[in-house]
Amino acid sequence: MKLVSQSGLVSIDPASIPQRRLYTGATMPAIGLGTFGSDHVTPAQVADAVLGAAAAGYRHFDCASVYGNEPEVGVSLESIITGGVKREELWVTSKLWNDKHGEDDVIASCRKSLADLRLGYLDLYLVHWPFPNFHPPGCDVSSRSADAKPYIHENYMKTWRKMEELVDLGLVRHIGTSNMTIPKLKLVLRDARIKPAVNEMEIHPHFQQPELFQFVIENGIQAIGYCPIGSPGRPERDRTPEDTAPTDDPVIAKIAQRHGIHPAVVCIKWAVQRGQTPIPFSINNYRANLAGVAGDPLSEDEILEIAAIDRNCRLIKGQVFLWKDGQTWEDLWDIHGVVTPP
Numbered sequence: 001m002k003l004v005s006q007s008g009l010v011s012i013d014p015a016s017i018p019q020r021r022l023y024t025g026a027t028m029p030a031i032g033l034g035t036f037g038s039d040h041v042t043p044a045q046v047a048d049a050v051l052g053a054a055a056a057g058y059r060h061f062d063c064a065s066v067y068g069n070e071p072e073v074g075v076s077l078e079s080i081i082t083g084g085v086k087r088e089e090l091w092v093t094s095k096l097w098n099d100k101h102g103e104d105d106v107i108a109s110c111r112k113s114l115a116d117l118r119l120g121y122l123d124l125y126l127v128h129w130p131f132p133n134f135h136p137p138g139c140d141v142s143s144r145s146a147d148a149k150p151y152i153h154e155n156y157m158k159t160w161r162k163m164e165e166l167v168d169l170g171l172v173r174h175i176g177t178s179n180m181t182i183p184k185l186k187l188v189l190r191d192a193r194i195k196p197a198v199n200e201m202e203i204h205p206h207f208q209q210p211e212l213f214q215f216v217i218e219n220g221i222q223a224i225g226y227c228p229i230g231s232p233g234r235p236e237r238d239r240t241p242e243d244t245a246p247t248d249d250p251v252i253a254k255i256a257q258r259h260g261i262h263p264a265v266v267c268i269k270w271a272v273q274r275g276q277t278p279i280p281f282s283i284n285n286y287r288a289n290l291a292g293v294a295g296d297p298l299s300e301d302e303i304l305e306i307a308a309i310d311r312n313c314r315l316i317k318g319q320v321f322l323w324k325d326g327q328t329w330e331d332l333w334d335i336h337g338v339v340t341p342p
C-alpha cells in the first residue's frame with residue numbers, strides 16, 4: 001500500500017486506488033464515500049467526514065439533493081480544492097430527486113446542487129429513482145402519495161432528454177440511472193441519445209444482483225454499489241424481519257478474522273475486486289475502508305466463497321413508490337422480466 005503523509009496523518013495515495021474506465025474514456029475511483037446520514041448523522045458530521053476522507057485519500061463522493069446536506073458538503077469540497085486537490089482529481093456525483101422529474105425542473109435542480117456543492121460541473125448526475133413520486137423525507141414505508149405514478153417510459157425519457165441537455169450544457173460530464181431493472185434499462189438504452197454511463201444499485205454480499213450486474217457490464221455501464229456493507233445504520237423504516245446482515249455472515253466473519261480486518265472491510269474489498277464501485281457511508285471508519293481497497297486482495301477462493309452466500313436479500317425495497325393498492329414491493333423491481341404494467 002502506498003502511503004503519503006498529509007497534515008500529520010498517514011494517508012493512502014489516491015494513485016494506488018483502482019479506477020473504473022467509463023465508456024467515455026473518463027476514469028472514476030473504484031471506491032467513493034457515501035453521504036446519506038440515514039437521518040441520525042447530522043449534515044455537519046457528514047461534511048467533516050468528507051473533509052477527513054479527502055485527507056485520507058478519497059477522491060470520489062456520492063451526494064444527492066435529498067440527503068439534505070449538499071450545502072455543508074459543498075463547503076468541505078471547496079476547502080478540499082482550495083487546499084490543493086485539483087477539481088479534475090475529484091469525482092462528485094449528485095442525483096435528481098423524485099419530485100423533480102418535470103421537464104422544467106431537471107436543469108434547475110442540477111444548478112441548485114451545483115450551487116450547493118460549490119462546483120462548476122458534476123462528474124455524474126443520476127436520476128435517483130425511476131418513479132416520479134413525491135414523499136416527504138423520513139416518511140414511513142406505509143406512506144403512499146395520492147399522486148403516486150408507475151414507471152412510464154415516455155415520461156422517463158422526457159426527464160432523460162433534460163439529463164442529456166445537462167451534458168450538452170457542460171454542467172455534468174456523465175449521466176446515469178439508479179434503482180433500475182433490466183427491462184427498464186433496455187428501453188432507456190434503446191431510446192437514449194446519450195446512454196447512461198453508470199447505474200447505481202444496491203449490492204452487498206447478501207444481495208449481489210448477478211443478472212443486473214452482468215447486464216450493465218455487458219452494456220458498457222459501470223455499476224456503483226450502494227449499501228455495500230448492508231447499511232447497518234439504516235433508518236428503522238427501511239428494516240423488515242426478513243433482512244439479513246452480510247457483516248454477520250459466518251463466511252464474511254471467517255475471512256475477516258483471517259485477514260485481521262472488520263467484516264465491513266471484507267465487503268468493501270470483495271466489491272472492488274468483483275468489479276462494482278462501492279460507496280460506503282462512514283463517519284468513523286472511512287480510513288479502514290480505503291486502506292482495505294489499497295491493501296492485500298482477497299484470494300480467488302475467498303471471492304468464490306462470497307459469491308456463494310448471496311441471499312437475494314434486498315434491503316432498500318422502495319415501498320413508498322407503490323402506486324396502487326394490493327401491490328407488494330416486488331412489483332417495483334420487474335421480477336417477471338417485463339416492466340410491471342400500470
Ligand SMILES: NC(=O)c1ccc[n+]([C@@H]2O[C@H](COP(=O)([O-])OP(=O)(O)OC[C@H]3O[C@@H](n4cnc5c(N)ncnc54)[C@H](OP(=O)(O)O)[C@@H]3O)[C@@H](O)[C@H]2O)c1
Nearest residue numbers: 034035036226227228229230231233264280281282283285
Ligand atoms: N442511489 C440510491 O438510491 C441510494 C440508496 C441508498 C444509499 N445510497 C448511497 O450509498 C451510500 C452507502 O449506503 P448506506 O449508507 O445505506 O450503507 P453502508 O455504506 O452499507 O453502511 C454504512 C454504515 O456502515 C458503517 N461502517 C462503514 N464502514 C465500516 C467499517 N469499516 N467498520 C464498521 N462499520 C462500518 C457506518 O458506520 P460509521 O459511520 O460509524 O463508520 C454506517 O453505519 C449512502 O450513504 C448513499 O450515498 C444510494
